[in-house]
Amino acid sequence: MKSMFEHRWAWAAGLAVVTLAACQSAPTEHQGEAGAGAPIDARLARVSLVEWPSTSEAGGVVRAGQTAVISSRVVAPVTQVFVNAGDRVRRGQTLVVLDGREFEAQAARASAAAAGAALGLDAARAELAAAESALVLARATFDRIYGLHDKQSATAQELDQATAARAGAEARVAGARARVAEAEQGILAARAAADAAGVSVSYTHLTSPFDGIVASRQADAGSLASPGAPLLTVDDTSRYRLEARIDESQVRDATAGAEVDVRLDGPARAAGTWRRATIGEIASVDPERHSFLVKIDLPAADDLRSGQFGRVRLRGPSHQVLAAPRGAVVRRGQLAFAYAIDAEGRARLRMVSTGESSGDQVEVLAGLADGDQVVLNPPDGLADGRPVRGAEPGPAGAAK
DSSP, rough: OOOOOHHHHHHOOOOOOOHHHHHHOOOOHHHHHHTSOOOEEEEEEEEEEEEEEEEEEEEEEESSSSEEEEESSEEEEEEEEEETOEEEETTTEEEEEEEOOOHHHHHHHHHHHHHHHHHHHHHHHHHHHHHHHHHHHHHHHHHHHHHHHHHSSSSSHHHHHHHHHHHHHHHHHHHHHHHHHHHHHHHHHHHHHHHHHHHHHTTTTTEOOOSSSEEOOOOEEEEEEEOOOOOEEEEETTTTEEEEEEEEHHTTTTTTTEEEEEOOOOOOOTSOOOEEEEEEEEEEETTTTTEEEEEOOOOOOOOOOOOOEEEEEEEEEEEEEEEGGGGOOOEETTTEEEEEEESSSEEEEEEEEEEEEOOOOOOOOSSSSSTOOOEEEEEOOTTTTTBTTOOOOOTTTOOO
């Protein structure tokens, strides 16, 4: 941004050139008045002092609000890559396929093991049923021998044999129940292994985690995928942000949630124009450069892309400046002019020096004074010295 001194120097140099040209070709006063013509209708406005916000700018780069690096979780050859950089993708869409034959074989083996464990459980349950039947018989025999022994009809040895048979049957039932429990746990382990093998198979089909656009492609068919090695990068197109670094002198004007103006370069539809945006986060401090990383949430647009360069304009405390309506300034090449009304109600072409614009007003650095009446959107036929209908006479010393 040029300083006010530079603006005034450029304005003075341009004014000297215009004055010299006017001196060389200017008509006499009588000729100028005679050629002024009839009064012309024009819209008028006043130049005035207004409260003007101080601003500062910083450059930054557009980033996607969310970026996913697609990589493999297993070591396997890449068999197919279905997308290229710039392609739009949908959530759940298959992007890359890996060679999954080894994992499919492991899944089949795990499924067979789960089926075998199920058969083992059936056998253990059958063994338990047989042991429980034998225990019922052993207990009945024990009860009968015990009754006969009380009646002196069975010997002590027969009672001991019945007692031992009952104890053996109870032990066999306990063992059968343990084998049933073991078989049940074996089934759980086999099913878990089958599930894990199925998950490993799913790792061979890499999908998009959200709707977005492929930002870059790092792999082709035949490449060996390994855990952590990027294959694709996908940007979430639903939200973009401008990341800019600002210094300590600017951070006082930046707070989370504050509105700022942003302008983007590049092919975007709204590139080159200032748009309103919101500061989402002031992320980090760089202790070496004494700067802050500001993340600005950008309004949605279909043609935003990561990597675009942009600028953010921060608003600071306001101060008074002389301002004129933007429509009063006429651009001719690198120079700016305005038609000001003189003491006789005539339009006088003045060279002006302008600064920043805000809304429909432009800052005036030189060439006009507070209270000057100027012509808005000068109509065709308006020339220097022509009367303007309805114009209020300007100061007696107004330039002609």
